[in-house]
Amino acid sequence: MLPIAVKLNDIFTFNIEVPYYNWFYPLQYGEEDLTSFSPGTISLNEVKGVYVHFPFCSSLCSFCPYIRTNIHDANLRNRYVQQLICEIKSYQRQEKPEIQCVFFGGGSPSLMSPNNFSEIMEAIKTVFHISSGCEICVETNAMSLKPELCSAFYDYNVSKVRIGVQSFDPCSRELYQLRATVDDIVYSTKLAHSYDLQVSFDLLFGHHGQSLETFLVDIEKANKLNPDTIEIYPINLLAVPDRYWNSVLSLGLKGLNARTRLKCFKAGRDRLLELGYHQWSGHGFSRSPEFDLIYHRCVYGTLGGIIGFGPGAVSFNSEYIKWNHPSIAQYMSDMQKQSMPTFKIRRVFDYERLLKKIVIELPYYGSCNIEGVEFIPEISNRLSELISAGVVQRNSSDLVLSDTARLQYATLMFYLLPKKDKDVLGQEIFSDCARLGNKFRADMLWL
Numbered sequence: 001m002l003p004i005a006v007k008l009n010d011i012f013t014f015n016i017e018v019p020y021y022n023w024f025y026p027l028q029y030g031e032e033d034l035t036s037f038s039p040g041t042i043s044l045n046e047v048k049g050v051y052v053h054f055p056f057c058s059s060l061c062s063f064c065p066y067i068r069t070n071i072h073d074a075n076l077r078n079r080y081v082q083q084l085i086c087e088i089k090s091y092q093r094q095e096k097p098e099i100q101c102v103f104f105g106g107g108s109p110s111l112m113s114p115n116n117f118s119e120i121m122e123a124i125k126t127v128f129h130i131s132s133g134c135e136i137c138v139e140t141n142a143m144s145l146k147p148e149l150c151s152a153f154y155d156y157n158v159s160k161v162r163i164g165v166q167s168f169d170p171c172s173r174e175l176y177q178l179r180a181t182v183d184d185i186v187y188s189t190k191l192a193h194s195y196d197l198q199v200s201f202d203l204l205f206g207h208h209g210q211s212l213e214t215f216l217v218d219i220e221k222a223n224k225l226n227p228d229t230i231e232i233y234p235i236n237l238l239a240v241p242d243r244y245w246n247s248v249l250s251l252g253l254k255g256l257n258a259r260t261r262l263k264c265f266k267a268g269r270d271r272l273l274e275l276g277y278h279q280w281s282g283h284g285f286s287r288s289p290e291f292d293l294i295y296h297r298c299v300y301g302t303l304g305g306i307i308g309f310g311p312g313a314v315s316f317n318s319e320y321i322k323w324n325h326p327s328i329a330q331y332m333s334d335m336q337k338q339s340m341p342t343f344k345i346r347r348v349f350d351y352e353r354l355l356k357k358i359v360i361e362l363p364y365y366g367s368c369n370i371e372g373v374e375f376i377p378e379i380s381n382r383l384s385e386l387i388s389a390g391v392v393q394r395n396s397s398d399l400v401l402s403d404t405a406r407l408q409y410a411t412l413m414f415y416l417l418p419k420k421d422k423d424v425l426g427q428e429i430f431s432d433c434a435r436l437g438n439k440f441r442a443d444m445l446w447l
């Protein structure tokens with residue numbers, strides 16, 4: 001399963017495409033004795049931001065592996081918001097730590113009422129000091145963004161909405177069972193811009209029935225709507241629910257092999273660069289060369305810690321990683337009974353703390369500063385292999401990834417992981433492949 005560096009037509013790549021694209025590091029496994037732990041005692045040192053999960057959607061998209069449900073009404077959403085507020089307030093201390101980012105993910109946080117949103121923001125303000133210029137980002141379904149909510153966003157200085165476009169192609173939209181229309185995307189983009197909100201589009205590629213040409217058309221159509229950033233993600237076929245595979249069967253679509261997917265990524269990236277975008281992360285492209293996201297710098301970099309609220313939410317700093325139980329029903333029942341969600345927590349090992357820059361930040365951002373970083377021999381050896389293959393350049397204080405290697409950033413993340421982590425993640429990938437049987441063909445993985 002270990003990826004091996006190879007060259008294909010002068011493009012550096014690996015012999016395998018690891019089909020997981022982003023993960024938190026340290027990995028979430030194992031747990032410690034929790035008897036002495038409560039949110040009231042967890043360290044808020046280094047915390048730079050907050051993640052809020054809003055798990056409700058109007059309908060379910062076939063590819064979506066996130067924690068979400070389409071069974072809800074306004075009463076349930078309001079009850080959930082009160083429980084979230086209770087979880088947020090359980091972190092209250094005498095001193096308020098200053099935060100620089102708030103990220104609303106889901107689900108579809110655009111289904112929040114303006115009142116839901118302002119109540120959550122006020123609860124955050126009772127626990128944290130929100131810095132001036134704090135980055136506030138909200139994931140959005142084009143179908144549900146409304147002027148009243150944008151107005152509340154404006155009042156709280158929301159910086160950015162992320163619209164899950166995925167594709168403009170009718171066949172891909174049918175496969176994905178997207179209920180928002182292209183008109184909804186056009187409307188919500190204009191609406192967000194009219195409230196001074198930056199707009200980011202998510203586009204997916206590598207799914208069944210897609211071609212390089214249709215992906216490039218998606219990029220042109222996205223660009224015409226003038227978003228501030230475009231994120232292009234390969235679909236994670238190991239994580240998609242059964243409804244995706246049922247949709248593939250009923251539409252009679254053929255899968256793409258890993259080599260075609262890689263070509264899509266390269267062509268998509270080249271076109272975005274031609275159109276004047278700048279690559280700011282493994283999958284993110286922005287019109288402004290200065291663009292950056294503090295939330296991502298915490299999760300995929302080493303800027304600081306995050307406290308996450310809601311089912312499945314992850315909290316971490318350099319001392320611990322904690323993850324809430326992923327079930328929405330369990331979260332709501334826990335909050336009702338004991339005002340605290342079921343969670344797991346463990347201490348961060350020294351090697352994980354030391355290596356986060358190398359194993360995540362370098363692949364994800366294409367460079368990292370290594371002043372003061374201590375290497376373990378296993379990682380030094382792997383870095384030396386990459387340096388001699390011309391994939392990584394080392395100058396006095398930085399490691400820099402070659403342009404072509406950035407196309408395989410997720411595989412590089414896996415390649416650089418220490419053996420212990422690789423065994424955990426590799427096991428997960430093997431069991432996902434086994435679960436899917438022949439739906440997931442070998443040529444979707446091996447180049």
Ligand code: SF4
Nearest residue numbers: 057060061064106107
């Ligand atoms: S992709 Fe977004 S809108 Fe679709 S089901 Fe997932 S969370 Fe909901």
